[in-house]
Amino acid sequence: MAIDSVQTQSKVDQYGNAYTTNISNDKLTNQDFLKLLLVEMKMQDPTKPMDSNRMLDSQMQMSSIETNIQLAKSMESLKTSYAQSALSTAANVIGKNIEDGNISDQGYHKTYTVMSVENKEGEVFVRAQEILFLEDNVKDSEGKRVNYDLTGNILDKDGKKTGYMITLTNPGQVALDSNNKAIVLNKEGEIVKDDDKLVFELTGDRTKVYSDQITTIPFNAVTKIF
Numbered sequence: 001m002a003i004d005s006v007q008t009q010s011k012v013d014q015y016g017n018a019y020t021t022n023i024s025n026d027k028l029t030n031q032d033f034l035k036l037l038l039v040e041m042k043m044q045d046p047t048k049p050m051d052s053n054r055m056l057d058s059q060m061q062m063s064s065i066e067t068n069i070q071l072a073k074s075m076e077s078l079k080t081s082y083a084q085s086a087l088s089t090a091a092n093v094i095g096k097n098i099e100d101g102n103i104s105d106q107g108y109h110k111t112y113t114v115m116s117v118e119n120k121e122g123e124v125f126v127r128a129q130e131i132l133f134l135e136d137n138v139k140d141s142e143g144k145r146v147n148y149d150l151t152g153n154i155l156d157k158d159g160k161k162t163g164y165m166i167t168l169t170n171p172g173q174v175a176l177d178s179n180n181k182a183i184v185l186n187k188e189g190e191i192v193k194d195d196d197k198l199v200f201e202l203t204g205d206r207t208k209v210y211s212d213q214i215t216t217i218p219f220n221a222v223t224k225i226f
Helices: 030-043 052-093
Strands: 007-012 018-024 097-103 109-120 123-139 145-148 153-155 161-166 168-170 201-218
Touching: 052 109, 052 123, 097 123, 109 201, 123 145, 145 161
Parallel strands: none
Antiparallel strands: 007 018, 097 109, 109 123, 123 201, 145 153, 153 161
């Protein structure tokens, strides 16, 4: 009887006779083992029957191996299912802000906005941009938004420096005078007064300023979502 799961390797000697050099039964199933066992029982010497205990031990070993194989497959399937479930859960934080417990140079918890999530070899990661600071939004006397760069230089509609500056106490934080108006400096570094075109005030909201780099964070390292 031929068992397809048994693999053999053979060679031919100098006289042209073929002989077997290797036999592999790594792919034998429990059913294959039973077939072999039945054949062996048919072919055995009636005066020297096979030891029943040895037969039982062999069958139990084969059953144990097959059980372990099935268990390994089940665990792999469970792992894949868990990873997909974790990825689906992580997708809910896209667009939200998170913290990972790290502290910035200024002593604050680093905050990020999640851009996307991904699964790498069964582990879920979020890809996010760090929020460097919040920038005060400023409007002119006509209610139009005033554009300025990180150092406070006021920019025109084409993004070019006008020569005037908004005074900043911290990155993105506008300094105000006693009338709650933005302190504006001219080209000589003097405070501008009596110029209605340069009377600016805060709009009341702020804009997030992000890092140019994308940070990859393990999803299980996220400590806060908001």
